[in-house]
Amino acid sequence: MASTGRSYGLILFCFSLSLIFTGLRAHIAELDEYWQKRADEAAKAIEEAYHPNPEEVTDHLNIHVHNALGDSNSTRRELRKRDGPCQATNPIDRCWRCDVDWETNRKKLADCALGFGRRTRGGKSGEFYVVTDSSDNDMVHPKPGTLRHAVTRNRPLWINFARKMVIRLSQELIVTSNKTIDGRGTNVLITGGAGITLQFVSNVIIHSIRINNIVQGSGGMIVDSEDHFGLRTMSDGDGISIFGSTNIWIDHVSMSKCYDGLIDAIMGSTAITISNCHFTNHNEVMLFGASDSYSQDQMMQVTLAFNHFGKGLVQRMPRCRWGFFHIVNNDYTHWLMYAIGGSQHPTIISQGNRFIAPPIIDPKANSQQVTKREYSPESVWKNWLWRSEGDLMMNGAYFVSSGSPTAALPFSKSDMISAKPGTYVTRLTRFSGSLDCKIGQPC
Numbered sequence: 001m002a003s004t005g006r007s008y009g010l011i012l013f014c015f016s017l018s019l020i021f022t023g024l025r026a027h028i029a030e031l032d033e034y035w036q037k038r039a040d041e042a043a044k045a046i047e048e049a050y051h052p053n054p055e056e057v058t059d060h061l062n063i064h065v066h067n068a069l070g071d072s073n074s075t076r077r078e079l080r081k082r083d084g085p086c087q088a089t090n091p092i093d094r095c096w097r098c099d100v101d102w103e104t105n106r107k108k109l110a111d112c113a114l115g116f117g118r119r120t121r122g123g124k125s126g127e128f129y130v131v132t133d134s135s136d137n138d139m140v141h142p143k144p145g146t147l148r149h150a151v152t153r154n155r156p157l158w159i160n161f162a163r164k165m166v167i168r169l170s171q172e173l174i175v176t177s178n179k180t181i182d183g184r185g186t187n188v189l190i191t192g193g194a195g196i197t198l199q200f201v202s203n204v205i206i207h208s209i210r211i212n213n214i215v216q217g218s219g220g221m222i223v224d225s226e227d228h229f230g231l232r233t234m235s236d237g238d239g240i241s242i243f244g245s246t247n248i249w250i251d252h253v254s255m256s257k258c259y260d261g262l263i264d265a266i267m268g269s270t271a272i273t274i275s276n277c278h279f280t281n282h283n284e285v286m287l288f289g290a291s292d293s294y295s296q297d298q299m300m301q302v303t304l305a306f307n308h309f310g311k312g313l314v315q316r317m318p319r320c321r322w323g324f325f326h327i328v329n330n331d332y333t334h335w336l337m338y339a340i341g342g343s344q345h346p347t348i349i350s351q352g353n354r355f356i357a358p359p360i361i362d363p364k365a366n367s368q369q370v371t372k373r374e375y376s377p378e379s380v381w382k383n384w385l386w387r388s389e390g391d392l393m394m395n396g397a398y399f400v401s402s403g404s405p406t407a408a409l410p411f412s413k414s415d416m417i418s419a420k421p422g423t424y425v426t427r428l429t430r431f432s433g434s435l436d437c438k439i440g441q442p443c
Protein backbone atom coordinates (compact mmCIF):
# COMPACT_ATOMS: atom_id res chain seq x y z
CA MET A 1 0.00 0.00 0.00
CA ALA A 2 2.61 2.47 1.10
CA SER A 3 4.79 1.94 -1.93
CA THR A 4 1.85 2.27 -4.32
CA GLY A 5 1.01 5.51 -2.58
CA ARG A 6 4.52 6.76 -3.02
CA SER A 7 4.82 5.96 -6.71
CA TYR A 8 1.49 7.62 -7.22
CA GLY A 9 2.97 10.56 -5.35
CA LEU A 10 5.97 10.54 -7.66
CA ILE A 11 3.83 10.66 -10.77
CA LEU A 12 1.83 13.47 -9.26
CA PHE A 13 5.02 15.22 -8.28
CA CYS A 14 6.53 15.10 -11.79
CA PHE A 15 3.25 16.25 -13.20
CA SER A 16 2.89 19.11 -10.79
CA LEU A 17 6.53 20.07 -11.23
CA SER A 18 6.19 20.58 -14.94
CA LEU A 19 3.09 22.65 -14.32
CA ILE A 20 4.18 24.69 -11.38
CA PHE A 21 7.86 25.07 -11.46
CA THR A 22 8.12 27.75 -14.09
CA GLY A 23 5.67 29.76 -12.05
CA LEU A 24 6.72 29.31 -8.48
CA ARG A 25 10.00 31.06 -7.82
CA ALA A 26 11.94 28.76 -10.13
CA HIS A 27 13.63 31.66 -11.87
CA ILE A 28 14.19 29.61 -14.97
CA ALA A 29 13.00 31.86 -17.76
CA GLU A 30 12.72 29.07 -20.28
CA LEU A 31 12.10 25.45 -19.31
CA ASP A 32 14.42 23.86 -21.84
CA GLU A 33 15.42 20.23 -22.22
CA TYR A 34 18.35 20.61 -19.86
CA TRP A 35 16.26 21.94 -16.94
CA GLN A 36 13.44 19.49 -17.65
CA LYS A 37 15.94 16.63 -17.30
CA ARG A 38 17.41 18.14 -14.15
CA ALA A 39 13.91 18.53 -12.71
CA ASP A 40 12.97 14.93 -13.57
CA GLU A 41 16.13 13.58 -11.98
CA ALA A 42 15.51 15.69 -8.90
CA ALA A 43 11.97 14.32 -8.60
CA LYS A 44 13.35 10.78 -8.58
CA ALA A 45 15.96 11.73 -6.00
CA ILE A 46 13.29 13.21 -3.73
CA GLU A 47 11.33 9.98 -3.96
CA GLU A 48 14.42 7.97 -3.01
CA ALA A 49 15.60 10.29 -0.25
CA TYR A 50 12.24 10.50 1.49
CA HIS A 51 12.30 8.42 4.66
CA PRO A 52 9.05 6.52 5.25
CA ASN A 53 9.81 6.29 8.99
CA PRO A 54 11.24 9.66 9.96
CA GLU A 55 11.23 8.72 13.63
CA GLU A 56 14.04 6.23 12.97
CA VAL A 57 16.18 9.12 11.80
CA THR A 58 15.40 11.28 14.82
CA ASP A 59 16.25 8.34 17.09
CA HIS A 60 19.51 7.81 15.22
CA LEU A 61 20.50 11.41 15.90
CA ASN A 62 19.44 11.16 19.51
CA ILE A 63 21.63 8.11 20.11
CA HIS A 64 24.61 10.04 18.78
CA VAL A 65 24.00 13.05 21.00
CA HIS A 66 23.70 10.71 23.92
CA ASN A 67 26.98 8.95 23.14
CA ALA A 68 28.86 12.18 22.59
CA LEU A 69 28.00 13.61 25.97
CA GLY A 70 27.10 10.58 28.03
CA ASP A 71 30.42 9.32 29.26
CA SER A 72 32.56 12.13 30.53
CA ASN A 73 35.53 9.87 31.25
CA SER A 74 35.90 8.67 27.70
CA THR A 75 35.61 12.26 26.52
CA ARG A 76 38.57 13.23 28.61
CA ARG A 77 40.59 10.29 27.44
CA GLU A 78 39.93 11.17 23.87
CA LEU A 79 40.96 14.77 24.39
CA ARG A 80 44.28 13.75 25.86
CA LYS A 81 44.97 11.40 23.03
CA ARG A 82 44.32 14.19 20.53
CA ASP A 83 47.23 16.18 21.75
CA GLY A 84 45.53 19.56 22.10
CA PRO A 85 42.67 21.37 23.72
CA CYS A 86 39.95 20.18 21.39
CA GLN A 87 36.49 20.85 22.75
CA ALA A 88 34.13 19.43 20.16
CA THR A 89 30.94 19.33 22.15
CA ASN A 90 28.43 17.60 19.91
CA PRO A 91 28.45 14.38 17.91
CA ILE A 92 28.79 16.02 14.49
CA ASP A 93 31.83 18.02 15.56
CA ARG A 94 33.33 15.13 17.44
CA CYS A 95 33.43 13.20 14.21
CA TRP A 96 36.20 15.41 12.79
CA ARG A 97 37.16 18.55 14.73
CA CYS A 98 39.65 17.01 17.13
CA ASP A 99 41.74 15.62 14.30
CA VAL A 100 45.03 17.58 14.14
CA ASP A 101 45.25 16.55 10.50
CA TRP A 102 41.77 17.76 9.57
CA GLU A 103 43.33 19.62 6.63
CA THR A 104 44.83 16.48 5.07
CA ASN A 105 41.69 14.55 5.98
CA ARG A 106 39.21 17.13 4.71
CA LYS A 107 36.95 14.50 3.19
CA LYS A 108 36.42 12.81 6.54
CA LEU A 109 33.79 15.50 7.05
CA ALA A 110 31.59 13.77 4.47
CA ASP A 111 30.96 10.94 6.95
CA CYS A 112 29.90 13.24 9.76
CA ALA A 113 26.39 14.42 8.95
CA LEU A 114 23.54 13.22 11.16
CA GLY A 115 19.79 13.58 10.92
CA PHE A 116 17.83 13.57 7.69
CA GLY A 117 20.78 14.84 5.65
CA ARG A 118 23.08 12.18 7.02
CA ARG A 119 23.67 10.46 3.68
CA THR A 120 25.08 13.65 2.16
CA ARG A 121 28.56 12.99 0.83
CA GLY A 122 29.06 16.19 -1.16
CA GLY A 123 32.10 15.92 -3.41
CA LYS A 124 33.71 13.10 -1.45
CA SER A 125 34.24 10.91 -4.51
CA GLY A 126 35.80 13.70 -6.55
CA GLU A 127 39.03 15.62 -6.76
CA PHE A 128 39.86 18.76 -4.84
CA TYR A 129 39.28 22.06 -6.57
CA VAL A 130 41.04 25.03 -5.01
CA VAL A 131 39.41 28.39 -5.61
CA THR A 132 42.19 30.90 -6.23
CA ASP A 133 40.27 33.83 -7.68
CA SER A 134 37.59 35.71 -5.74
CA SER A 135 36.18 37.51 -8.78
CA ASP A 136 32.79 36.74 -10.31
CA ASN A 137 32.55 38.67 -13.54
CA ASP A 138 31.62 36.26 -16.32
CA MET A 139 28.20 34.69 -15.78
CA VAL A 140 28.37 32.47 -18.87
CA HIS A 141 32.00 31.37 -19.17
CA PRO A 142 33.35 31.73 -15.64
CA LYS A 143 37.09 31.96 -15.31
CA PRO A 144 38.88 28.79 -14.10
CA GLY A 145 39.84 29.25 -10.46
CA THR A 146 36.63 31.07 -9.51
CA LEU A 147 33.94 29.66 -7.24
CA ARG A 148 31.41 29.84 -10.09
CA HIS A 149 33.68 27.77 -12.31
CA ALA A 150 34.11 25.22 -9.52
CA VAL A 151 30.44 24.71 -8.69
CA THR A 152 29.35 24.29 -12.31
CA ARG A 153 31.71 21.43 -13.23
CA ASN A 154 29.93 18.21 -14.21
CA ARG A 155 31.74 15.99 -11.75
CA PRO A 156 31.97 15.56 -8.00
CA LEU A 157 34.35 18.12 -6.50
CA TRP A 158 35.60 19.00 -3.05
CA ILE A 159 35.99 22.75 -3.28
CA ASN A 160 38.21 24.67 -0.91
CA PHE A 161 39.95 28.03 -1.01
CA ALA A 162 43.57 29.10 -1.45
CA ARG A 163 43.35 31.91 1.08
CA LYS A 164 41.06 34.28 2.93
CA MET A 165 38.49 35.58 0.46
CA VAL A 166 35.57 37.95 0.13
CA ILE A 167 33.34 36.96 -2.77
CA ARG A 168 30.58 39.14 -4.18
CA LEU A 169 28.37 37.03 -6.41
CA SER A 170 27.20 39.06 -9.42
CA GLN A 171 24.22 36.71 -9.84
CA GLU A 172 22.87 33.70 -7.93
CA LEU A 173 25.48 30.94 -7.73
CA ILE A 174 23.89 27.89 -9.35
CA VAL A 175 25.55 24.87 -7.77
CA THR A 176 25.49 21.42 -9.39
CA SER A 177 25.21 18.04 -7.65
CA ASN A 178 27.98 16.28 -5.75
CA LYS A 179 29.84 19.32 -4.48
CA THR A 180 31.34 20.32 -1.15
CA ILE A 181 32.07 23.99 -0.52
CA ASP A 182 34.56 23.81 2.33
CA GLY A 183 35.75 27.09 3.81
CA ARG A 184 37.67 25.58 6.71
CA GLY A 185 40.96 27.24 7.43
CA THR A 186 40.46 30.16 5.06
CA ASN A 187 37.81 32.56 6.34
CA VAL A 188 35.57 32.87 3.31
CA LEU A 189 32.86 35.52 3.22
CA ILE A 190 30.14 35.68 0.59
CA THR A 191 28.62 39.13 0.79
CA GLY A 192 27.09 42.10 -0.97
CA GLY A 193 25.78 40.24 -4.00
CA ALA A 194 23.43 37.38 -4.89
CA GLY A 195 23.12 34.15 -2.90
CA ILE A 196 23.62 30.42 -3.37
CA THR A 197 21.02 28.40 -5.31
CA LEU A 198 20.67 24.62 -4.95
CA GLN A 199 18.07 23.81 -7.59
CA PHE A 200 17.22 20.24 -8.59
CA VAL A 201 20.48 18.91 -7.19
CA SER A 202 21.54 16.31 -4.68
CA ASN A 203 24.50 15.82 -2.44
CA VAL A 204 25.77 19.22 -1.53
CA ILE A 205 27.70 20.16 1.62
CA ILE A 206 28.27 23.79 2.53
CA HIS A 207 30.70 24.18 5.37
CA SER A 208 32.39 26.87 7.43
CA ILE A 209 31.74 29.98 5.40
CA ARG A 210 30.02 33.26 6.23
CA ILE A 211 27.15 34.62 4.17
CA ASN A 212 25.69 38.07 4.74
CA ASN A 213 24.14 41.12 3.11
CA ILE A 214 22.78 39.11 0.20
CA VAL A 215 20.63 41.02 -2.28
CA GLN A 216 18.47 40.06 -5.24
CA GLY A 217 20.23 39.24 -8.49
CA SER A 218 18.88 40.92 -11.58
CA GLY A 219 18.78 37.69 -13.61
CA GLY A 220 20.03 37.18 -17.15
CA MET A 221 22.15 34.50 -18.76
CA ILE A 222 23.74 32.40 -16.04
CA VAL A 223 25.83 29.25 -16.30
CA ASP A 224 24.20 26.28 -14.57
CA SER A 225 26.55 23.44 -15.53
CA GLU A 226 29.70 22.83 -17.51
CA ASP A 227 27.94 22.78 -20.86
CA HIS A 228 24.77 24.77 -20.34
CA PHE A 229 23.62 28.25 -19.45
CA GLY A 230 20.17 29.74 -19.53
CA LEU A 231 18.09 32.81 -18.95
CA ARG A 232 17.13 33.38 -15.32
CA THR A 233 14.66 35.82 -13.87
CA MET A 234 15.51 37.85 -10.76
CA SER A 235 16.73 35.81 -7.80
CA ASP A 236 14.96 36.20 -4.44
CA GLY A 237 17.87 37.32 -2.34
CA ASP A 238 18.00 34.29 -0.06
CA GLY A 239 21.34 33.41 1.49
CA ILE A 240 20.87 29.78 0.47
CA SER A 241 17.88 28.74 -1.60
CA ILE A 242 17.13 25.00 -1.74
CA PHE A 243 14.67 24.10 -4.49
CA GLY A 244 13.59 20.53 -5.37
CA SER A 245 16.83 19.18 -3.91
CA THR A 246 17.93 16.27 -1.74
CA ASN A 247 20.74 15.32 0.59
CA ILE A 248 21.86 18.77 1.58
CA TRP A 249 23.99 19.44 4.64
CA ILE A 250 24.75 22.97 5.83
CA ASP A 251 27.15 22.98 8.78
CA HIS A 252 29.03 25.74 10.63
CA VAL A 253 27.77 28.54 8.40
CA SER A 254 27.31 32.05 9.84
CA MET A 255 24.50 33.97 8.23
CA SER A 256 22.93 37.38 8.64
CA LYS A 257 21.09 40.15 6.80
CA CYS A 258 19.83 38.72 3.54
CA TYR A 259 17.17 40.35 1.40
CA ASP A 260 14.76 37.40 1.60
CA GLY A 261 15.34 34.35 3.83
CA LEU A 262 18.63 33.18 5.27
CA ILE A 263 17.82 29.62 4.18
CA ASP A 264 14.68 28.64 2.25
CA ALA A 265 13.91 25.03 1.33
CA ILE A 266 10.98 24.54 -1.01
CA MET A 267 9.46 22.41 -3.77
CA GLY A 268 9.74 19.02 -2.10
CA SER A 269 13.35 19.45 -0.98
CA THR A 270 14.18 16.72 1.50
CA ALA A 271 16.92 14.87 3.38
CA ILE A 272 18.33 18.12 4.76
CA THR A 273 20.40 18.78 7.88
CA ILE A 274 21.24 22.28 9.03
CA SER A 275 23.63 22.10 11.95
CA ASN A 276 26.10 24.15 13.96
CA CYS A 277 25.10 27.36 12.19
CA HIS A 278 24.91 30.82 13.74
CA PHE A 279 22.13 33.11 12.59
CA THR A 280 21.86 36.81 13.49
CA ASN A 281 20.25 40.10 12.42
CA HIS A 282 17.48 38.97 10.16
CA ASN A 283 13.70 39.08 9.99
CA GLU A 284 12.41 35.95 8.23
CA VAL A 285 15.08 33.39 9.03
CA MET A 286 14.03 30.10 7.44
CA LEU A 287 11.12 29.02 5.30
CA PHE A 288 10.47 25.32 4.76
CA GLY A 289 7.71 25.00 2.17
CA ALA A 290 6.48 28.07 0.35
CA SER A 291 2.92 27.13 -0.49
CA ASP A 292 -0.07 25.81 1.43
CA SER A 293 -1.33 24.23 -1.78
CA TYR A 294 1.89 22.44 -2.79
CA SER A 295 1.20 19.08 -1.15
CA GLN A 296 4.40 17.47 -2.41
CA ASP A 297 6.12 19.39 0.37
CA GLN A 298 4.92 16.56 2.61
CA MET A 299 8.12 14.87 1.38
CA MET A 300 10.18 17.45 3.26
CA GLN A 301 12.26 16.01 6.10
CA VAL A 302 14.60 18.44 7.76
CA THR A 303 16.81 18.28 10.85
CA LEU A 304 17.90 21.44 12.65
CA ALA A 305 20.54 20.64 15.26
CA PHE A 306 23.05 22.55 17.41
CA ASN A 307 22.33 25.89 15.76
CA HIS A 308 22.40 29.21 17.58
CA PHE A 309 19.54 31.55 16.71
CA GLY A 310 21.05 34.74 18.01
CA LYS A 311 20.91 38.52 18.16
CA GLY A 312 18.56 40.54 16.00
CA LEU A 313 16.33 37.72 14.78
CA VAL A 314 12.60 38.29 14.46
CA GLN A 315 10.65 35.21 13.27
CA ARG A 316 10.61 31.95 11.25
CA MET A 317 13.22 29.78 12.93
CA PRO A 318 11.82 28.02 10.99
CA ARG A 319 8.39 28.50 9.45
CA CYS A 320 7.20 25.09 8.23
CA ARG A 321 4.59 23.57 5.97
CA TRP A 322 3.52 19.97 5.29
CA GLY A 323 6.69 18.03 6.16
CA PHE A 324 8.50 16.54 9.14
CA PHE A 325 10.87 18.79 11.11
CA HIS A 326 13.16 17.61 13.89
CA ILE A 327 14.43 20.57 15.87
CA VAL A 328 16.94 19.33 18.39
CA ASN A 329 19.37 20.97 20.81
CA ASN A 330 19.34 24.44 19.28
CA ASP A 331 19.86 27.61 21.29
CA TYR A 332 17.18 30.24 20.72
CA THR A 333 18.48 33.29 22.53
CA HIS A 334 16.69 36.00 20.55
CA TRP A 335 13.45 36.41 18.69
CA LEU A 336 10.95 39.25 18.54
CA MET A 337 7.74 37.70 17.20
CA TYR A 338 8.00 33.91 17.48
CA ALA A 339 10.55 31.14 16.98
CA ILE A 340 8.83 28.18 15.32
CA GLY A 341 5.76 28.51 13.16
CA GLY A 342 3.84 26.99 10.35
CA SER A 343 0.70 26.14 8.46
CA GLN A 344 -0.67 23.08 6.64
CA HIS A 345 -0.17 20.52 9.43
CA PRO A 346 3.61 20.19 9.53
CA THR A 347 4.98 17.74 12.12
CA ILE A 348 7.34 19.54 14.47
CA ILE A 349 9.34 17.61 17.05
CA SER A 350 11.17 20.04 19.32
CA GLN A 351 13.64 18.35 21.67
CA GLY A 352 16.19 19.70 24.09
CA ASN A 353 16.24 23.23 22.75
CA ARG A 354 16.68 26.31 24.90
CA PHE A 355 14.14 29.06 24.30
CA ILE A 356 14.76 32.46 25.88
CA ALA A 357 11.74 34.68 25.35
CA PRO A 358 12.19 38.35 24.49
CA PRO A 359 11.25 41.03 27.02
CA ILE A 360 7.56 41.84 26.82
CA ILE A 361 7.00 45.05 24.90
CA ASP A 362 3.39 44.62 23.88
CA PRO A 363 1.53 42.10 26.10
CA LYS A 364 -0.99 41.47 23.33
CA ALA A 365 1.73 40.34 20.93
CA ASN A 366 2.26 36.99 22.71
CA SER A 367 5.92 37.11 21.84
CA GLN A 368 6.80 34.77 24.68
CA GLN A 369 5.05 32.02 22.80
CA VAL A 370 7.67 29.98 20.94
CA THR A 371 5.13 28.71 18.45
CA LYS A 372 2.81 30.27 15.94
CA ARG A 373 0.15 28.67 13.73
CA GLU A 374 -1.07 30.49 10.68
CA TYR A 375 -4.19 30.36 8.52
CA SER A 376 -5.97 27.79 10.69
CA PRO A 377 -8.41 27.94 13.59
CA GLU A 378 -7.61 25.98 16.72
CA SER A 379 -10.26 23.40 15.77
CA VAL A 380 -7.98 22.50 12.85
CA TRP A 381 -4.47 22.94 14.26
CA LYS A 382 -5.25 21.05 17.43
CA ASN A 383 -4.64 17.94 15.31
CA TRP A 384 -1.20 18.96 14.02
CA LEU A 385 1.58 17.13 15.79
CA TRP A 386 3.76 19.78 17.44
CA ARG A 387 5.66 18.40 20.39
CA SER A 388 8.11 19.82 22.90
CA GLU A 389 10.29 17.41 24.87
CA GLY A 390 13.08 18.38 27.22
CA ASP A 391 13.10 21.97 26.00
CA LEU A 392 14.41 24.55 28.46
CA MET A 393 12.06 27.52 28.73
CA MET A 394 13.36 30.84 30.02
CA ASN A 395 11.98 34.36 30.56
CA GLY A 396 8.45 33.04 30.35
CA ALA A 397 8.86 31.28 27.01
CA TYR A 398 6.18 28.68 26.33
CA PHE A 399 5.54 26.15 23.60
CA VAL A 400 1.95 25.41 22.61
CA SER A 401 1.82 21.70 21.81
CA SER A 402 -0.82 20.10 19.68
CA GLY A 403 -1.79 16.67 18.42
CA SER A 404 -2.76 13.79 20.60
CA PRO A 405 -0.44 13.62 23.62
CA THR A 406 -0.35 9.83 23.46
CA ALA A 407 -1.45 7.98 20.37
CA ALA A 408 -0.27 10.55 17.86
CA LEU A 409 3.43 10.31 18.77
CA PRO A 410 5.28 9.07 15.70
CA PHE A 411 7.50 6.83 17.84
CA SER A 412 6.94 4.75 20.91
CA LYS A 413 8.31 6.31 24.06
CA SER A 414 10.21 3.18 25.05
CA ASP A 415 12.13 3.07 21.78
CA MET A 416 13.25 6.59 22.04
CA ILE A 417 16.51 7.76 23.53
CA SER A 418 16.07 11.39 24.47
CA ALA A 419 18.05 14.28 23.09
CA LYS A 420 20.16 15.99 25.72
CA PRO A 421 18.03 18.24 27.89
CA GLY A 422 17.89 21.94 27.07
CA THR A 423 20.30 22.71 29.90
CA TYR A 424 23.15 21.26 27.78
CA VAL A 425 22.47 23.51 24.85
CA THR A 426 24.99 26.26 25.56
CA ARG A 427 27.67 23.62 25.55
CA LEU A 428 26.39 21.81 22.47
CA THR A 429 26.22 25.01 20.42
CA ARG A 430 29.28 26.71 21.81
CA PHE A 431 31.20 26.58 18.54
CA SER A 432 28.32 27.37 16.21
CA GLY A 433 28.97 29.40 13.11
CA SER A 434 31.94 29.51 10.78
CA LEU A 435 35.05 28.01 12.36
CA ASP A 436 38.46 29.57 12.47
CA CYS A 437 40.47 26.39 11.87
CA LYS A 438 44.25 26.42 11.88
CA ILE A 439 46.21 23.92 9.85
CA GLY A 440 48.10 21.45 12.03
CA GLN A 441 45.85 22.00 15.04
CA PRO A 442 42.55 20.50 16.07
CA CYS A 443 39.90 22.81 14.78
Ligand SMILES: *[C@@H]1O[C@H](CO)[C@@H](O)[C@H](O)[C@H]1NC(C)=O
Pocket residue numbers: 070071072073
Ligand atom coordinates in the same frame (compact mmCIF):
# COMPACT_ATOMS: atom_id res chain seq x y z
C1 LIG B 1 34.67 7.97 35.56
O1 LIG B 1 35.79 7.50 36.28
C2 LIG B 1 35.64 7.50 37.69
C3 LIG B 1 36.97 7.13 38.32
O2 LIG B 1 37.60 6.08 37.62
C4 LIG B 1 34.51 6.53 38.04
O3 LIG B 1 34.32 6.50 39.44
C5 LIG B 1 33.23 7.02 37.34
O4 LIG B 1 32.18 6.10 37.60
C6 LIG B 1 33.44 7.15 35.85
N1 LIG B 1 32.29 7.77 35.24
C7 LIG B 1 31.71 7.28 34.18
C8 LIG B 1 30.54 8.07 33.65
O5 LIG B 1 32.07 6.28 33.61
Ligand SMILES: *[C@@H]1O[C@H](CO)[C@@H](O)[C@H](O)[C@H]1NC(C)=O
Pocket residue numbers: 125154155156177178203
Ligand atom coordinates in the same frame (compact mmCIF):
# COMPACT_ATOMS: atom_id res chain seq x y z
C1 LIG C 1 26.49 12.35 -8.36
O1 LIG C 1 27.26 11.25 -7.95
C2 LIG C 1 26.57 10.03 -7.97
C3 LIG C 1 27.47 8.99 -7.33
O2 LIG C 1 28.78 9.11 -7.77
C4 LIG C 1 26.17 9.71 -9.39
O3 LIG C 1 25.45 8.50 -9.43
C5 LIG C 1 25.30 10.82 -9.93
O4 LIG C 1 25.01 10.61 -11.28
C6 LIG C 1 26.00 12.17 -9.79
N1 LIG C 1 25.04 13.21 -10.13
C7 LIG C 1 25.27 14.12 -11.05
C8 LIG C 1 24.14 15.02 -11.39
O5 LIG C 1 26.36 14.22 -11.60
